[in-house]
Amino acid sequence: MPFVLMRLVDRIAGRSMRMPALVLLAAFLAGWLLIAVFEEPGADIKKPHEYFWYFIVSGTTTGYGDLAPATIGGRIGGVIAIVSGLTAGLMLFAEVTLWLAKGRTMKANGRARLSHRRHIVIVGYERDGLRAIIGELRADPDFARTPVVTIFWPDELTGENPDPDVYDVVAFDDTAYERACLEHARAAVVVGRTDDETVRVMLGLAAYLRRHGEPPVHLLAGLHDGHRRGEIMDALTLITPDIETVDIDDPAVVAVSVRNPGVAAIYHNLASTLDTDGTLYRVDVPEEVGERSRIDVAIFLLRRGSTLLAVGESHRPNANFRLTSAPDEKIRGGQSLAVVAASRPEIPWRDL
Template sequence: MGRIASRAIAWALGKNLVPTVILFLLTVWVVISWFVFRAEFRAPDANITTFGDALWWGVVTFLTVGYGDRVPVTTEGRVLAGILMTSGVVTVGILTAKISSYFMEKALREGRGIVDSTRLKNHFVVCGWKEEMHQLLVHILDFNPGLTQTQLVLVANLMQPAVDELRAHPRLKEMQIIVGDYFSEINLKRAAPERARKVMILADRTPHANGQVPSATEIDAKTIMTSMTLSSIARGTLVAAEILDPKMDQYLKLASVSEIIYSREYNRLLLVNASGGTGVANIIFDLLDPNTSAHLTTETIPEPLMNKSYGDLRKEFSAKNSERVLIGILENSGSRHNIKELALRKAQRTTDVNQLLTNLRSVKELRCNQPVFHPDDDYVVSEGSMAIVISHRRLGHVVSPSAA
C-alpha cells in the first residue's frame, strides 16, 4: 500500500502538478466554506448567513485580497479561515510560479533555437545562411502569401547575436530558428521536413571557426549531404538546392532534389546577356523582383484541361485571366520522387515487353520541372504539368524588406 501511495503522490506532483493543485484548492475552498457556514450562520452578529456568503468569503480569503465584507466571528470560523489562507497562499504561489516558468522556458527555448517539432506542419524550411539573410527570408514570405512567420523555419549554425538580429526584424520575430549544422540529420529531424511544404538548401559560405572561407567543393558537399539525408527522412517533400559547381548536380538528382539552383551559372548567363546590350538582364530582374508589378510564376492547371491541347489552355487563360499571360508549360512539376513513381507506374501498364523497355528508358531520362515555352497549339498538356505565367501583382500587398 505504501508503494502505491508513493507512486500516486509522485504522479500527482509530477506532470499533473497544476491539475492537482487546482483540485486541492477547489476542494479546500468548498469544504472549509461549508464548515465556516455551519459554524457561523447561527452565531450572534454573524455576517456569513448563507452558503453563498461562505463561498464568497472563501474566494476573498484564499486569494488574500483583504476585501473584508464577510468575516467569521466564531473561534471555529477563524481557525478555519487561517487554514484556508495558508492553503491559498501556497497553492496560488505554486500556480503563479508554474505560469511564470512556462513563459520563461518558452523565451529561453526560442532564444536557444529549440523548436517544438510536433507543432510544425505545412511549413517552409531554409537550411544554411547567407549575407543579408533577413532580406532573403522576407522575400520568401512575399512570394508565399499563405506562409506565416511561425511557419518559416531556419536551420543554421548561428551565434546568438545573429539570432537576435533576425528576431529584431518585425516580420521575422516569430519565425522558428534551429541552431546547429543544417547538414546534421539530428538537426534536420528537429525541423520536421517530412511535414514541410518545401525545403530550401542554401550554398552556405559561412567561414570556419578559424576564419577560413570554405571552398566551392566543401559548400556543395554539405548541400549534397543535406539532400541525401532529406531523401531518406522526408521522401516526397519538395526540395530546392543551390549549388555552385554544375558538375555536382548529378548527386542532387540522385537525391531526388526537385529544383537545382545554379547560382554561379545564372550570374554568368546574365552577364553574357548584358554584354550584348539586349536588356534581358533588366527583364529577368523585374520579373523576379517582388517590388515590381510583373511577376513570373507557375500555376496549377485545372483538372478538366489536363490531357487537352495547349491551344485550349491558352483560350481558357485568355477568357478568364485578364491579369495573367500564359507563356508556357512546366512539365513534370513537383517532387522528383513522386514524379518518377507516377511515371514508373504509367510505364508498367503495357503488356508489350519492347514498349515496356522503351517506357522504362524514358522514365530514366525524365527531366523534372522541364519548362516548355510557347509550344504549338496541338501540344498536349500532360498530367503533372503546371502553367508558366506572367501575372500582374498589386504592389500595395508587397512589403519591401527595407521598409518592413
C-alpha cells in the first residue's frame, strides 16, 4: 500500500493530474480563509480537522448537515468547496481511476514495474510447467507465500496473465530484469526454448547482476537435453561457477533445487548412477537375518566406503524404498537396501 500511495503522489505531480489537484488545494485554502474570518469565534467548523471533514463531504455533495457555515462569508467558502468538488474533484477522480485501470492492465500484460523482494524469478514461460513448479514450491511452508515472477518471450503469452493469483508476468525486453526486480530475487531459473538459448540468456542475466552489485541470487539453468549436460555446464561455468543445472522436465526436482541451493547435482548424479562417485546397488536382506539396527548397518557400510541410501519394505521389484529413517528403525530379513558403493557390497549379516 505505501508503494501505491507513493506512485499516486508521483502521478498527481505529473501533468495530467496537476491542474485539478492545484485547483482543489486553492479551493481548500480559500474556503478555510473565508470560514476562519467570517464564522463566529468558537464555531466547530473553524477547527482544522472539522473543516477538513466539511470540505470533503461538501466537495463530494454528500452533505451530512453536521457542520454548516452560518455567515454569508462562510457560505461563500462552502460554495467554493462544492463547486471545486464537482469540477476539479471529479476530474481528479477520473484521472486516478484511469491510472489505476492502466496500472492493472500493464501488470496483467507484463509491462508494469514490480516491487517484489526475496521472490523467485523464472525466465521462460510455459504455463503448465510453471504451475507445476509453483505447486511444488507452495508445499514448503518457507515458500508458501514467496512471490513468483515469470519473464516470458514475446510469443509465449497472448493477452493478460491467466493466473494472476499464482504468479506475476513481465514481458521480455531491455528493461525486463529491472521491472522484475531481479537483483532483489531469492532465486532465478532460466528456461530457454533450447539449451543453447538458456546459455545465451544466462549470460545476459549474469551480466545484469554484476552491474547491479551481484547480490547472492541463486542461479539455476533448466536443461532439456540431458545428453549435453557436460557441454552446457562447461559453457555456464565460463559465465559464473555458481550456476546450477537442473532437468526442467521434472517440476519436483526444479522446486527442490530452488529451495535448496546445491542439491541439483545430487539429483543428476542419482539419475545417472552417480557418475564416478560410485554405483547404486540393491542388496536384499536374507529372510533368516532377523533384525538389525539401521544405524548399525549404515555405520558398517560407511566404514567400508559405502553409503546406505534407502530401505525397501520387501524383496519385490517395487519395494517402496524410503530414504528417511524412523527413530530406532530396525532392518529385518525380507527387506531390501539401496546402497551406493564402488562395487557390490557383501554384508556379513551373521557377524554384524
